[in-house]
Each structure stands twice: as structure tokens, then as C-alpha cells.
Amino acid sequence: xxxxxxxxxxxxxxxxAGLIFNEPVVFELGSPGRKAxxxxxxxxxxxxxxxxxxxxxxxxxxEELPELSELDVVRHYTRLSQWNFxxxxxxxxxxxxxxxxxxKINETLARLPGFAAHHPMSADEDAQGSLQLMxxxxxxxxxxxxxxxxxxxxxxxxxxxxxGMLMIQAYHTAKGNPRKKVLLxxxxxxxxxxxxxxxxxxxxxxxxxxxxxxxxxxLEAVMDEETAxxxxxxxxxxxxxxxxxxxxxxxxxxxxxxVYCDGANLNAVMGIVKMGEMGIDVLHxxxxxxxxxxxxxxxxxxxxxxxxxxxxxxxxxxxxEKKGPNYFLNYDRPESVGKLKVFNGNFGMLLRxxxxxxxxxxxxxxxxxxxxxxxxxxxxxxLKDTFHLPFTGASLHECVFNDKGQGISTMDFAKELxxxxxxxxxxxxxxxxxxxxxxxxxxxxxxxxxxxFIESMKSIAKxxxxxxxxxxxxxxxxxxxxxxxxxxxxxPILRWRRVNVTPGSN
Ligand SMILES: *Cc1c(COP(=O)(O)O)cnc(C)c1O
Numbered sequence: 055x056x057x058x059x060x061x062x063x064x065x066x067x068x069x070x071a072g073l074i075f076n077e078p079v080v081f082e083l084g085s086p087g088r089k090a091x092x093x094x095x096x097x098x099x100x101x102x103x104x105x106x107x108x109x110x111x112x113x114x115x116x117e118e119l120p121e122l123s124e125l126d127v128v129r130h131y132t133r134l135s136q137w138n139f140x141x142x143x144x145x146x147x148x149x150x151x152x153x154x155x156x157x158k159i160n161e162t163l164a165r166l167p168g169f170a171a172h173h174p175m176s177a178d179e180d181a182q183g184s185l186q187l188m189x190x191x192x193x194x195x196x197x198x199x200x201x202x203x204x205x206x207x208x209x210x211x212x213x214x215x216x217x218g219m220l221m222i223q224a225y226h227t228a229k230g231n232p233r234k235k236v237l238l239x240x241x242x243x244x245x246x247x248x249x250x251x252x253x254x255x256x257x258x259x260x261x262x263x264x265x266x267x268x269x270x271x272x273l274e275a276v277m278d279e280e281t282a283x284x285x286x287x288x289x290x291x292x293x294x295x296x297x298x299x300x301x302x303x304x305x306x307x308x309x310x311x312x313v314y315c316d317g318a319n320l321n322a323v324m325g326i327v328k329m330g331e332m333g334i335d336v337l338h339x340x341x342x343x344x345x346x347x348x349x350x351x352x353x354x355x356x357x358x359x360x361x362x363x364x365x366x367x368x369x370x371x372x373x374x375e376k377k378g379p380n381y382f383l384n385y386d387r388p389e390s391v392g393k394l395k396v397f398n399g400n401f402g403m404l405l406r407x408x409x410x411x412x413x414x415x416x417x418x419x420x421x422x423x424x425x426x427x428x429x430x431x432x433x434x435x436x437l438k439d440t441f442h443l444p445f446t447g448a449s450l451h452e453c454v455f456n457d458k459g460q461g462i463s464t465m466d467f468a469k470e471l472x473x474x475x476x477x478x479x480x481x482x483x484x485x486x487x488x489x490x491x492x493x494x495x496x497x498x499x500x501x502x503x504x505x506x507f508i509e510s511m512k513s514i515a516k517x518x519x520x521x522x523x524x525x526x527x528x529x530x531x532x533x534x535x536x537x538x539x540x541x542x543x544x545x546p547i548l549r550w551r552r553v554n555v556t557p558g559s560n
Pocket of ligand 1: 151209210211213243245287291316357
């Protein structure tokens with residue numbers, strides 16, 4: 055079973071194919087009659103299943119269902135898990151996604167039986183601990199964001215955006231005109247126009263200026279009384295702070311519009327600036343980026359939406375409230391945009407974020423943001439002579455280079471980095487940067503790790519100039535080399551085989 059490759063990484067030994075096992079699909083394992091349990095022999099009369107259940111409740115036999123022992127199953131899935139990359143294995147600098155380390159204390163507390171085994175349909179009086187935790191998390195997020203109210207329901211940033219846009223629409227509708235348009239900078243995350251569109255709004259793009267920020271003159275020219283809101287991202291997806299934010303919010307408010315801020319990048323500014331004090335009316339926060347709850351592989355996440363008082367009647371219901379010493383879920387909200395998620399959102403994520411915030415405290419939150427910015431700027435300073443920086447203004451928690459002047463493409467860098475043991479940075483986003491390489495180290499990484507990554511980036515750039523053709527097979531060390539990007543998602547090949555790809559052949 056031992057993989058016959060024993061090539062090691064070009065990097066000083068972090069990545070190695072050493073003990074990665076080959077793995078058949080589960081249908082090829084086991085043998086007929088093997089079981090993962092043993093029960094005492096039956097001591098009551100046996101009855102045919104058909105006499106107990108109606109036919110449509112009984113599933114048809116499944117041909118060739120694998121029959122496995124417990125050990126077969128444990129080894130199969132454990133071996134498969136070792137093919138995966140995670141933040142617990144090495145550096146994961148995926149820009150905008152903020153793959154920050156999830157401290158193990160979060161996991162320990164999330165497993166406390168009082169929380170983990172709590173039934174989500176319990177009566178409020180039997181759920182006081184969980185409701186108190188949600189209420190306190192809301193208070194923490196209000197303090198950090200400078201906003202007036204919070205709903206913890208949305209299950210992701212995108213759903214937080216949707217909730218925010220629904221509230222904006224309800225607000226304008228109540229004033230007599232829901233309005234038609236939403237303004238979006240051209241560097242926006244794709245979920246922003248999607249959320250506006252789901253509410254029936256037409257997106258109007260505002261170009262960025264040469265600094266990578268919103269072009270104020272263009273904004274002023276398009277802002278009108280049919281525009282419901284601007285959806286901006288601050289810091290934006292280039293990692294830059296919109297320094298004219300006060301002018302922007304003033305222009306939008308002067309025509310009766312509201313300001314939506316995509317706060318997915320709050321990690322850079324938490325404890326430093328309060329979005330609520332800059333004229334923001336709605337803000338969503340990705341707990342699974344800023345507050346360390348795990349993500350990747352599709353969730354679960356949490357995207358609480360924070361609002362100003364003017365939008366309070368429209369909050370998704372129920373709202374967690376406190377009366378005297380007691381916490382309760384308030385469903386009596388006639389103007390609410392409604393319920394967006396079953397039960398109380400992804401409670402396990404809320405709990406982990408709460409633990410992160412309370413273990414760091416106000417000073418720790420500030421220090422985390424400062425370290426995230428310092429780490430990103432360290433990488434930027436060390437790589438700026440090797441890579442082209444399309445926007446040279448100050449950046450915060452991430453830095454965006456591109457492949458201009460390199461011997462190889464951004465995709466080649468991404469693939470080669472895997473052989474060095476690193477997860478690639480975000481590539482080809484934001485769309486306004488051609489061949490973008492967007493690096494976000496987060497606050498958790500040590501200088502040694504950053505230095506190793508910087509060395510790898512430089513050595514790949516050097517090799518890219520000397521021998522650009524050698525990259526077509528990268529990565530060489532992992533189980534799957536370089537599948538066709540689109541086809542791999544639509545027609546996954548589950549049976550392992552070593553694919554050595556020549557360019558254009560798949
Ligand atoms: C991640 C991200 C989102 C979307 O968040 P999800 O939780 O993935 O839905 C939106 N905007 C920005 C800037 C992001 O980085």
C-alpha cells in the first residue's frame with residue numbers, strides 16, 4: 055500500500071510524499087459477510103420486515119454494498135483525510151478567505167455536553183445558557199462593529215448580505231419606494247451583486263481609480279434617488295482601506311440611499327475602527343473568517359448581520375432578547391423580513407466565535423488585527439522586488455501581486471507551491487487585477503513560516519525564468535497532480551491513479 059514515490063519537497067522538508075497511502079474506493083474494500091458489529095443471537099421469534107412496515111418504507115436491496123469491519127472503515131477514512139490539506143497541517147494564505155487558525159479551546163468548549171447535546175427546539179426556559187451566549191455574542195459584535203443591533207441567523211457571508219439587502223428593501227418600501235438600483239465597486243466579491251440581484255435590484259458598477267479605491271467622481275455621477283444602496287467592502291478586496299469612506303457615505307445618504315458594508319475583511323480593522331461610526335447602515339461579519347471558526351469544504355459558517363436603529367423593525371426573526379434576568383426568542387416582529395435559517399443559525403459556529411472573542415478580550419482582538427496587518431506587510435515588503443504590485447498604496451491584511459514579468463503564470467505558481475507544502479494563495483481574484491496572486495497570511499503565523507513561504511515564492515520565480523516548461527506537471531507530490539479545473543468538479547474521478555498530465559491533454 056505504501057506509495058512508491060519518495061520524492062521530497064524542494065522546500066526544507068515540510069512537504070513529503072513519505073507516508074501517504076494509496077487508497078481504493080470503499081466499494082473495493084472488505085469482503086461479503088464482514089461486519090463492524092457483533093450482536094448476541096436473537097432470543098425472540100423472528101418476524102418478516104414486510105409484516106411490520108408498508109412496502110414504500112422498505113428500501114430495495116442495494117447490490118454490492120461494501121461490507122467492512124470497523125478497522126477497515128477507520129483506516130479508509132483516516133488515510134483519505136491524510137490526502138487533505140488544512141490549516142492544522144501548514145500555511146494556508148488564501149486571500150479574502152482568511153484561513154485563520156481555529157484555537158483548540160474553541161473545539162473543547164463547543165463539545166461541552168450542555169451545548170453540544172442541547173436540543174434546538176427546547177423551550178426558552180430550558181435554553182437559558184445557549185440564549186445567554188447568543189445575546190452576549192451579539193453585544194460583543196455590537197461593540198466591535200459600532201452598530202446598534204445584530205442578527206446571528208445568517209449561515210454565511212452571502213446570506214448575511216442577502217439579509218441586509220432584504221432589510222434595506224423593506225426600509226425603502228416602508229418609505230414608499232423600494233428603489234431600483236444598487237451600486238457596486240468593480241472589485242466587489244461576486245456574492246455582492248448576487249445578493250442585490252436576489253432582491254430584484256439592478257447592479258451598477260463603479261470603477262476603481264488608479265489607487266484601487268472607489269472613484270468618488272464616478273460615484274457622485276451615478277448616485278440618484280432610484281439607488282437603494284451602495285454595497286462596498288472595507289477594507290476592500292485589494293486589502294486597502296477606503297480612505298474617503300466619510301465622503302462616500304455622505305454622498306449616498308444625501309440622496310436617501312443606505313450604505314451596505316461587506317465586512318468579510320474585518321480581521322484587518324477589528325479593535326481599531328468601528329464601522330458604525332463611518333456612516334455604515336448595514337454590515338455583515340464572517341465569523342468563519344474574522345473570529346476563527348473553521349471553514350473550507352463548504353461550511354458550516356456564520357455571517358451575522360449588524361444594523362443601525364433605522365432598520366431595527368426589519369431584523370430577521372426571532373430576535374434573541376433579554377427581559378430582566380431572562381433571555382427569550384422574540385417572534386413578535388410584524389415588520390421582520392422573516393426567518394432565514396432553521397433553529398438559531400449555526401449555533402456551533404456562534405459558540406466558537408464567542409470563545410475566540412472572550413479568550414482574546416479587547417486587547418487581544420486589537421493585537422490580532424495588528425499582527426494580521428504586520429504579517430501581510432512583511433510578505434509584501436519581502437516579495438515586492440520579485441513580484442509586480444499592481445496597486446502600490448498602503449495595504450492592510452493582504453497583499454495582491456500578479457504574474458506580470460514572471461516566466462510562468464499565476465496558475466503555475468499556485469500549483470508549484472503545493473509541492474513546497476503550502477496551500478496556494480487566492481488566484482485571479484479580484485477580477486480587476488490580471489493574473490492576481492492574493493496573499494493573506496493572518497495573524498497566527500510565525501516569522502519562520504512566513505520566511506519559508508517567501509523563500510519558496512522566490513525560488514519558484516527564479517525557476518520560472520530559467521525553466522518555464524518544467525511547470526506543466528506541477529504539482530508532482532500530491533496524489534492528484536493537475537486535473538482539468540472545470541471537469542474535475544463536474545466529472546470527479548474517485549478511483550485513485552497517478553495522473554501525469556501533459557499540457558492540453560485533459
Ligand atoms: C468570503 C467573502 C464573502 C462571502 O462569504 P461566504 O461566507 O463565503 O458566503 C463575501 N465578501 C467577501 C469580501 C468575502 O471575502
